[in-house]
Amino acid sequence: MDMSDTSSNADGDEKGSQPPLSHTISIIAVDTKQSTDKAINNDQKVGSDSETNISEQHSHGNERGDNEGAERPDGFFGSRHVFALMGFLGLAAVYMMRINLSVAIVDMVRTPNTTTFFGRSSSGGSSGNGSEQCENDESGDSENNGEFDWDGETQGLILGAFFWGYMVTQIPGGILAEKYGGKYVLGIGILLTDFFSMLTPLAARHGGSGAVIAMRVLTGLAEGVTFPSANSMISKWVPTFERTTIGAFVLAGTQFGTVIIMPLSGFLCNLEFDNGWPLAFYVPGVIGILWFIGWVFLVYDSPSVHPRISEKEKRYILASTGVLKPISFSETPWSTIMTSIHLWAILVAHLGHSWGLSMLLTELPTYMKTVLHFDLKANGLLSALPYLAMWLFSIAFSVTADAMRKNQILNTTNTRKLFTTIGLLIPGLGLIGASYTGCDRVATLTLLTLSCGFNGAIYSGFLANHIDIASNYAGTMMGVTNCVASICGFLAPYVVNLIVTESGSIDQWQTVFFLSAGIYALTNLFYVIFGTGVEQPWNKLKDTHPLEQKRNDSIDSLTSSEKSGKSD
Numbered sequence: 001m002d003m004s005d006t007s008s009n010a011d012g013d014e015k016g017s018q019p020p021l022s023h024t025i026s027i028i029a030v031d032t033k034q035s036t037d038k039a040i041n042n043d044q045k046v047g048s049d050s051e052t053n054i055s056e057q058h059s060h061g062n063e064r065g066d067n068e069g070a071e072r073p074d075g076f077f078g079s080r081h082v083f084a085l086m087g088f089l090g091l092a093a094v095y096m097m098r099i100n101l102s103v104a105i106v107d108m109v110r111t112p113n114t115t116t117f118f119g120r121s122s123s124g125g126s127s128g129n130g131s132e133q134c135e136n137d138e139s140g141d142s143e144n145n146g147e148f149d150w151d152g153e154t155q156g157l158i159l160g161a162f163f164w165g166y167m168v169t170q171i172p173g174g175i176l177a178e179k180y181g182g183k184y185v186l187g188i189g190i191l192l193t194d195f196f197s198m199l200t201p202l203a204a205r206h207g208g209s210g211a212v213i214a215m216r217v218l219t220g221l222a223e224g225v226t227f228p229s230a231n232s233m234i235s236k237w238v239p240t241f242e243r244t245t246i247g248a249f250v251l252a253g254t255q256f257g258t259v260i261i262m263p264l265s266g267f268l269c270n271l272e273f274d275n276g277w278p279l280a281f282y283v284p285g286v287i288g289i290l291w292f293i294g295w296v297f298l299v300y301d302s303p304s305v306h307p308r309i310s311e312k313e314k315r316y317i318l319a320s321t322g323v324l325k326p327i328s329f330s331e332t333p334w335s336t337i338m339t340s341i342h343l344w345a346i347l348v349a350h351l352g353h354s355w356g357l358s359m360l361l362t363e364l365p366t367y368m369k370t371v372l373h374f375d376l377k378a379n380g381l382l383s384a385l386p387y388l389a390m391w392l393f394s395i396a397f398s399v400t401a402d403a404m405r406k407n408q409i410l411n412t413t414n415t416r417k418l419f420t421t422i423g424l425l426i427p428g429l430g431l432i433g434a435s436y437t438g439c440d441r442v443a444t445l446t447l448l449t450l451s452c453g454f455n456g457a458i459y460s461g462f463l464a465n466h467i468d469i470a471s472n473y474a475g476t477m478m479g480v481t482n483c484v485a486s487i488c489g490f491l492a493p494y495v496v497n498l499i500v501t502e503s504g505s506i507d508q509w510q511t512v513f514f515l516s517a518g519i520y521a522l523t524n525l526f527y528v529i530f531g532t533g534v535e536q537p538w539n540k541l542k543d544t545h546p547l548e549q550k551r552n553d554s555i556d557s558l559t560s561s562e563k564s565g566k567s568d
Contacts, residue, residue: 002335012561027236072241073316079309080317083237084246086291087186087230088253093291094190094226095257096264097197098162103265104280105155108204110146128384147205147275154209156493161213163489165220170486173225174479175332177232181301182475184228187292192222194288201278227251227482232475235467236302239320241406243467244415248398248459255391255456262384282568313439321471332476336538342469345530347481349420352523353455354485356427358492359516360386360452367434367509368448372441382445386452394456397422401460412468412533420461420527426454435510469532470539 013242150158169189177185196219203211230250238246261284268279300306303314337343401419404410410418430451466477495515500508 009448064490073313077315079306079310080237085297086295087250089291090190091253092257094223095254096195097193099258099261100265100280100284104277105276107269108146109148109150150209158212160490161216163486165217166224167483167486168235169221169224170483171479174228174475177229177475182229182233183301187295189222189225190288191292193219194285197281198285200281213431220517228475228479231478235471235474244276244401244460244464245398247464248394251459252391252394255387258387299381333538341530342532343525346462346465348523349527351426351483352480352520354456354488355492355519356516358488363496386449387448389453390456393453394459397457397460416461416533417463417528417531419457421524423455423457423461424520424524427451428517430519431513435513472539
């Protein structure tokens with residue numbers, strides 16, 4: 001029952017019979033409502049249904065991007081920005097522990113005059129099929145006296161094992177974050193990733209390749225909860241006006257981590273201490289532990305439970321996001337979510353992005369190494385350029401996207417479609433261009449860098465769309481789409497292996513690039529047709545918020561007491 005109806009009925013029932021007590025109940029009811037409204041930060045008039053107002057503001061803001069329910073807090077840096085910065089650094093740290101093996105394995109393995117990528121070895125020479133090959137004028141392919149004799153197939157298993165675990169914990173990560181809060185789900189996930197990463201050198205030296213594969217599976221299991229739980233926290237902490245900017249900033253921490261770890265791992269591997277390569281696991285692990293300490297003390301699950309957030313900032317956030325209650329597994333409308341065409345639009349776009357990202361950040365470097373003979377280790381800073389471009393472009397795109405929504409140039413739906421198109425189609429064109437650059441390393445690296453840069457637009461496109469359509473289930477939906485998209489982490493290298501021979505050729509890689517561009521185009525088309533920025537009806541929670549229920553229970557209790565006293 002509506003609170004205002006309860007109080008008015010109580011007043012009406014007792015008019016003329018017991019004015020003093022009825023008046024007292026009315027005062028207590030009003031006072032209780034004011035106290036509860038303050039707790040949920042909705043400064044509506046006494047007697048209004050505050051839960052309905054929050055819901056209306058939230059739904060309205062999801063499409064138009066306005067936030068008229070509360071005034072923007074003063075100051076440039078608030079509690080929501082502390083969350084954003086720590087989330088950014090956390091995802092940067094966890095990606096450092098994800099990428100480090102890709103660089104360190106070159107020094108770990110004993111390879112005479114060859115370097116292997118996913119089972120393909122780069123030793124120069126002819127492909128044996130008459131296709132164009134580039135001359136090898138790099139001196140970086142010298143013999144590497146690593147500690148382990150792992151062939152290309154074993155290395156491929158080690159590098160791909162991460163995704164076996166990563167897929168498993170995606171959906172559970174989102175569910176746990178929505179039920180218990182994302183702070184410790186994300187924090188413990190990254191802490192465990194630190195632990196398993198730092199154990200990897202020990203596993204390699206005492207357990208061989210099998211132990212390293214097991215450690216990488218465990219690393220993937222721990223890291224799998226990070227994106228869903230981060231998305232769940234973004235839905236609680238970021239108001240609509242700032243959703244794209246802050247959300248993209250947090251998620252782009254992954255690219256920043258990659259920018260740091262590639263040259264850092266190369267530097268650490270060249271040190272003499274303990275053969276160098278173990279430091280590529282120890283140093284990021286220590287960074288992650290230090291981050292976890294700061295995360296525990298500085299970040300909270302939501303504005304509602306933060307002890308130091310200003311009342312004005314709390315009201316500003318909750319007027320847009322609403323008061324989100326914990327959601328149990330049984331409360332989640334699984335059948336509705338999984339049959340939503342709008343979720344499928346996000347999932348298909350996520351698949352296209354994941355496939356393309358594998359091409360841009362895994363297979364194209366392989367192409368540069370095996371075909372162009374570009375020494376990635378000797379050119380660590382140049383190798384990090386694509387990741388740096390993606391990070392910087394993603395920030396610029398996010399600011400632009402939020403400005404367009406705020407000024408009503410585009411609504412949320414069209415904003416998401418525009419930036420998804422930029423993030424998928426332009427990199428596809430870049431891949432086609434790279435297939436025609438021949439042996440020109442500068443042109444290829446330039447196209448790779450620009451393609452990765454424009455790919456950063458996806459943070460303002462479909463990756464921000466989960467919260468738009470169902471903020472209450474943003475973590476779970478991110479878990480679903482990221483879980484399926486992770487298949488491309490090992491499927492893409494497998495398909496490339498079917499097309500590209502051991503030494504590779506420009507013609508073979510041209511087939512790979514055109515295939516990837518086609519996947520980009522088709523998945524983008526599906527999203528443009530079926531994507532939306534409108535909040536879905538199934539996002540509405542059936543249960544009354546606990547604070548609202550407590551207020552109603554207090555009024556009902558007082559009314560019952562009065563009626564009981566009357567009968568006595």
